[in-house]
Amino acid sequence: MNRFQEAYYLDHGKFASSLEDLKLPIDPEAKNYIFFTVNFRQAVFNYGIPAEAYNYEPQTEKWRRAYIGGVFLTKVPGTNELTTEAIICRAEVSGIRTIEPPINAQTCGSKTSKISS
Secondary structure (H helix, E strand, C coil): HHHHHHHHHHHHCCCCHHHHHHHCCCCCCCEEEEEEEEEEECCCCCCCCEEHHHHHCCCCCCEEEEEEEEEEEEEEECCCCCEEEEEEEECCCCCCCCCCCCCCCCCCCCCEEEECC
């Protein structure tokens, strides 16, 4: 989802507001995860929340972990140009319905760990 957001920004000069805008080949309500996007002017967050977190009582030992991707606009040093930087973070525990967004392209939010940039 992050790569699609970066490509969308290059083509449109802004981040996509929905999965439909990105034309992602995934169902927003897939069997295992619920996917959605939250767009801000300087960043966009792409969520993958385990579907069972919305459908069942807590059974944390069986649940999948939530993921969040962030794409940030950053200034290219020594220029006025903007570029995108991305990060993917995973919840440190399973069985949660919410996940803290990353702080920037290098730092994940509270109770999450960086798995990719």
